[in-house]
Amino acid sequence: MMNELRPFLEDLSRGNFRRALTENRVFKAWFRTGYPSTPRNQALIMFNNVFLHLHPVRIRRESLKITYTFCLGGLSFFLFLILTVSGVLLMFYYRPATTVAYQDMKDLQTIVNFGLMLRNLHRYSAHGMVIVVFLHMLRVFYTGSYKPPREFNWGVGAILLFLTFFLSFTGYLLPWDQLAVWAVTVGTNMAGATPFIGEQTRFLLLGGYEIGDNTLIRWYVLHVIALPLVISIFMAVHFWRIRKDGGISGPL
Amino acid sequence: MALDKSPDMEGMTPAERAALYKQRAAALGIGKAPNTSGATAAPAKPAAPSPVAAPALPSTAVAERPGPAVPAKVAAAAAARREQVAAVAAREAAPSHKEQSERLVYVWPHLVTIEFMSAMLLLFSLVLVSVVLQAPLIGHANLDKTPNPSKAPWYFLNLQELLLHMHPALAGVIVPSVVLFGLIPAIPYIDRNTADVGKWFGTPKAVRISVFTFIYSTFVLIAEILFDELIGVKPLLKSIADATGQPWLVDPNPLGIGLLSMTNVIVPLTLMIAPIFLLLWLLKLIYKPDTIRDYMFALFTGFVAAFIVLTISGTFFRGQGMRLMWPWDPRQERVE
Numbered sequence: 001m002m003n004e005l006r007p008f009l010e011d012l013s014r015g016n017f018r019r020a021l022t023e024n025r026v027f028k029a030w031f032r033t034g035y036p037s038t039p040r041n042q043a044l045i046m047f048n049n050v051f052l053h054l055h056p057v058r059i060r061r062e063s064l065k066i067t068y069t070f071c072l073g074g075l076s077f078f079l080f081l082i083l084t085v086s087g088v089l090l091m092f093y094y095r096p097a098t099t100v101a102y103q104d105m106k107d108l109q110t111i112v113n114f115g116l117m118l119r120n121l122h123r124y125s126a127h128g129m130v131i132v133v134f135l136h137m138l139r140v141f142y143t144g145s146y147k148p149p150r151e152f153n154w155g156v157g158a159i160l161l162f163l164t165f166f167l168s169f170t171g172y173l174l175p176w177d178q179l180a181v182w183a184v185t186v187g188t189n190m191a192g193a194t195p196f197i198g199e200q201t202r203f204l205l206l207g208g209y210e211i212g213d214n215t216l217i218r219w220y221v222l223h224v225i226a227l228p229l230v231i232s233i234f235m236a237v238h239f240w241r242i243r244k245d246g247g248i249s250g251p252l
Numbered sequence: 253m254a255l256d257k258s259p260d261m262e263g264m265t266p267a268e269r270a271a272l273y274k275q276r277a278a279a280l281g282i283g284k285a286p287n288t289s290g291a292t293a294a295p296a297k298p299a300a301p302s303p304v305a306a307p308a309l310p311s312t313a314v315a316e317r318p319g320p321a322v323p324a325k326v327a328a329a330a331a332a333r334r335e336q337v338a339a340v341a342a343r344e345a346a347p348s349h350k351e352q353s354e355r356l357v358y359v360w361p362h363l364v365t366i367e368f369m370s371a372m373l374l375l376f377s378l379v380l381v382s383v384v385l386q387a388p389l390i391g392h393a394n395l396d397k398t399p400n401p402s403k404a405p406w407y408f409l410n411l412q413e414l415l416l417h418m419h420p421a422l423a424g425v426i427v428p429s430v431v432l433f434g435l436i437p438a439i440p441y442i443d444r445n446t447a448d449v450g451k452w453f454g455t456p457k458a459v460r461i462s463v464f465t466f467i468y469s470t471f472v473l474i475a476e477i478l479f480d481e482l483i484g485v486k487p488l489l490k491s492i493a494d495a496t497g498q499p500w501l502v503d504p505n506p507l508g509i510g511l512l513s514m515t516n517v518i519v520p521l522t523l524m525i526a527p528i529f530l531l532l533w534l535l536k537l538i539y540k541p542d543t544i545r546d547y548m549f550a551l552f553t554g555f556v557a558a559f560i561v562l563t564i565s566g567t568f569f570r571g572q573g574m575r576l577m578w579p580w581d582p583r584q585e586r587v588e
Binding site for chain 1: 355356357358360361362364366367374375378379381382383385386387389390392393397398399402404405406407408415419421425432436439440444445449450451452453458462511545549552556559588
């Protein structure tokens, strides 16, 4: 034990603090790679970090061009992250019951520190995500990036667009104000027009014949757990598939 | 060799050159079985055509090969193919390891910096907007008081706008499902040519076709919305039905099937689909599209234009009673 500590203590006593801090097992366990300023470390940091390993070590130079992608795919994901964090914070203050939901919203806006900003941020990010995901689809189309071998990922993208709409729409009911319930009434009436299974679809969405407590808890659970899980799975497939299809598209 | 590209072929089209190859192959006697008189020569079956067509084979293999005869057609095709391969090889020498290495950049720091900066820029602007602009929270939900107008969230107002013009099953379910789960996922299986991948508006006519389509679609949609508001499919068919004594024209449930209704389904569907075919015909006439990709630009741009125009119309131009009006009309105000 003392033998192992000796170099550390020696460094300390000689005033070599930087070495004392970095040249030990604890530091190296938590910071597995040196600062990525050499090609070796630039590669290692991508291998050794679970978040960065979504990316390859190197990419084509053209892929960096901002006017090619406008970062729209990455920003869609980033908006999802903002929405997850702000959404979890909102969950601490919001109870999905018709008797209290509206009052909780009022409290968020008037009593909770930064509650108003938190709610605004969540709402604007949700609108933003719908817009950015749609723009991302336009970018992919107008650059021909859906073509072989990326047909499958284009299809996954269409599912992600649908899930984004659905996630946003399920959140729309939760404030339980007039805007929310009547927007959802309009929406579920539209779904109720489905041929053959219209009544059943509407019943499934509302949890009854009329919008009420059952509807709120259904949409809440879909909004905070079920749909985020589903969309995460499809996002994982979407990102993984980019790598498998040879990175983001570029000129041949 | 006689079957290689010769200087006099400069400026010829590939088809002309192919014809010349064929002539020369015939002159060289390729295609006739060896050691037989012309009278008895049966058209020789091409023995395995693959060695002939293989581009890497030296050209002598075609002309001087003893053994089974090679039909003139195959020899000519092989020569044409050789020429193609040579052209590709001349245009694009395989990049050396060093060149390839220079085309690649490290994700750290190049890409992660861009990602981080764009993410922070977005976050700061969202925080800024959140501080300045309040999200709406109106009165407590009351199922007995219907607000007028009642609107869905903005990204569904395109469907709500559509709903005003046709059968709810068509507007609210069938059209969006067919577009989102049918037409959009089908695009890459129809348009497979990868020549323009990685370039914005990759074909020479893409921008012109897309701009034309956007303007055309916007005009058609506005005209159709105005037509339905000012004249209306239902009143028009009603007067035709009255004049001709054909009540089935305005029956919302002919034969008990709502989806056969003229006013709710057939006419609106025609008004949706006919302008698409008119657009494709106009494009063919004006721009003479080169590939299916050009048509795809038009079809997708038409969808984008429809999404935008209908969303704007449903959001800003529909007031009380979902009647069409200017955004500054006092009847835009929500009443209960």
